[in-house]
Amino acid sequence: MPQVEPTPPLLDVRDLVTEFPTRTGVFTAVNGVSFSIAPGKTLCVVGESGSGKSVTARSILQIVDQPGRIARGQILLRGPDGNMLDLAMLDPRGRAIRAVRGARIAMIFQEPMSSLSPVHTVGDQIIEALRLHLRMNKTEARAEAISLLGQVEIPDPQKAVDRYAFEYSGGMRQRAMIAMALACKPQLLIADEPTTALDVTTQAEILDLIARLQKAHGMAVLFITHDMGVVAQIADDVLVMNQGVVKEYGPVEQIFHAPKDDYTKMLIGSVLKLEHKAEARASRPPIDMTATPILDIQGLTMKFGEFTALDKVSITLQPGETLGIVGESGSGKTTMGRAVMRLYDPSGGRILYRRADGAQVDLAELHGSDLKAVRRELRMVFQDPFGSLNPRMTVAQIIAEPLLVNGIARGRQLDERVCHLMEQVGLNPATRERYPHAFSGGQRQRIGIARAITLNPRVIVADEATSALDVSVRSQVLDLLMRLQDELGLAYIFISHDIGVIRYMCDRVGVMYRGQLVEVGAADKVCNNPDHPYTQALLSAIPRPDPRDRDRSRRFRYRAEDQPEPARAVG
């Protein structure tokens, strides 16, 4: 392709520094960041939590949370007349910057539910932007809002315009946010992790939608994400950030296939690592499927009123095995984990658990002290490493609690057990008197794991145990789980929406869809060559972390209604 004259950038950020004054000094969240975006192009800003990518995006519109402020640098926005306007120089409350916000640069956010007002209709919030910047009257603005909702493919926009955000599904909310952002035909759309809270299939649709509208309007997109797969699919250029500084900046091809910086290499490496089975698992002899299963779930059904969350789910778990459960939100995978833990009382079916002495008990029917005794052998690791640890207990107290509650150890002996457990999960025992807030997300998840293995359990249910973690930490925690599995002879039920994680560590996978188990099979088979059309659709929606592999046409969405009857469920 012949090199054309480079278009002048729409936005040119030079040496941006954004600071947060704190009690102990000034924290520099963004430290000398420079980049530019040409009209119609997509720049992805990637980085892990705390990298400053969100603050960079918010600095452009001067909407950094208090007490953050732009300390230095220029943010030059090219006007229609070719003049450059330095946004960094404007008063953050002034008229000039407000005329840019929403009109020339619009923004969408990560959590579409909380980003829309709960007490105003979606239409009201779109109309507001139209009236503010385009000076439309009420009737015009309403008609335009309906047309915008139609453009983002919201069904029945005439009615949807008068609905509230909580009446929309997650994907629809993000579509409404996009409609609102695009209301005034901005030259630049800043998208701050817009698909992180969505399922992969919904994410694929939203990414397609943004790409389509970008093309139609010739709009530039600044896309902030931590998901390298998304980056590979949509970016023209990539800016890799870590701890407030730019690690690498270049075309997407270079970042993925010829990264220069060590941090970029590590980031790409940890993503690619999850594209294959873990070495520790690939080299291990296969699980003996003929042995008596430790857990035999038969026809497990769970109803919440009229709603059937689990519909006759049957699956087994072998000793020492990792069984993955995948599915989208609402598929019933979390309900299944909790029903197995007897956090819910199942509406029907049996959960046969074989105890260490060979006796088989039905967890669905146990009560009182029998249930309590069995619960020591089945433990859980939760998704949210922040919410699942009591902030007012020290780490030692958190880990020791199961031992105390069950009257197993006390005093010096207890302390020794806690130290040993912390070493097992790779934490320094000297830190045991600290509180959870002093630990990073990955460390907190290790604390949660230490708490789970305290009572020498035999089965651990891990519900999205790594989905709140950064990708570099994610594989470390997975490796820890596999090491503990080998050391302690644990069997895992590993619930996740992330196929990469499942492929990395699971032996077998069950795929759930609307409360039913649609496919069960060896992890390699299900993750690479699935039989069921739903699994195929799920896999097709996952963004591949390779910019050379950008075929959107193979994506499709599965709907049970469209399928011939026999294909619906197995088992």
Place this chain on the structure above:
Amino acid sequence: MLRFIAKRFLWMIPSLFAVSFLAFVLIQLPPGDYVTTYVATLASSNEIVDQNAAAQLRERFGLDQPMIVQYSKWIWGIVTRGDFGLSFEWQQPVSGLIWERMALTLVLAVVSLLVTWAIALPIGVYSAVRKYSIGDYGFTIFSFLGLSIPSFLLALVLMYVAAVHFGQSVGGLFSPEYENAPWSFGKLLDLLHHLWLPVIILAVSSTASLIRVMRANMLDELPKPYVTTARAKGLSELRLLLKYPMRIALNPFISTIAWLLPNLISGSVVVAIVLNLPTAAPMLLQSLMAQDMYLAGAFVLLICALTLIGSLISDILLALVDPRIRLE
């Protein structure tokens, strides 16, 4: 929605009966009755009432009948004739006694409520938006002072200041010449002239707590993502504050209407006594002490009815302003 309101209305009827009965029993619970108190009062002024006369009095008031009969008669009178019975102490129909006091109480309460909201809500919002600024600290000091000064003390101090330095007649809501006069424009002016003192006193403490509540509500709402969204849309700071976080921060206040109404009667007793206000609270206290049970019963019934009406109003208002409740 209409069904919900109708259902709530129907439920109010048995609740009212239950509470009125309970109130009646509670008032009767202390040993003795109004006649005992009356005899004791007379005895203290060396008038001896013999047993016969006391029994006659009891018969006349119907106090010799079983409680359930007394209650039935009383409630029947209310339901059929709007007759709340006779106040023993005042020797007047209860209904004649309470309505004027209730009207004045209402005026006082509504005015102090409006003053409170008008001062507290903007300050609360300001304090939250300019958190840890000099203004915020100033208002915080003021709020804590207002919270910690007992209102009767403030009443005494202000009365002293008003009487000594401004030469105003303090105490009561009217000047002596208007006290028993029929309503006229002059009387209204006189009322306004007297009203500011109790309004200030009543408003100070509730303003103080309201500022803190509003500030906390706003601080909860301000960091929410929808505020950032509105800002990114290009709205001016004032407009977005009023439209988004303030709207949601006001919701808890609507819930408080449920207990504002009964407070009309039973609240601010001490201030009303210190200022000698002709409002409901001192009369309720006096009737309870004298075991003047029809008068006390009428007040308790009113408090109860106002509580029920108040919670109905706040539920309806909440449903109107918050679609999450309305559409459930």
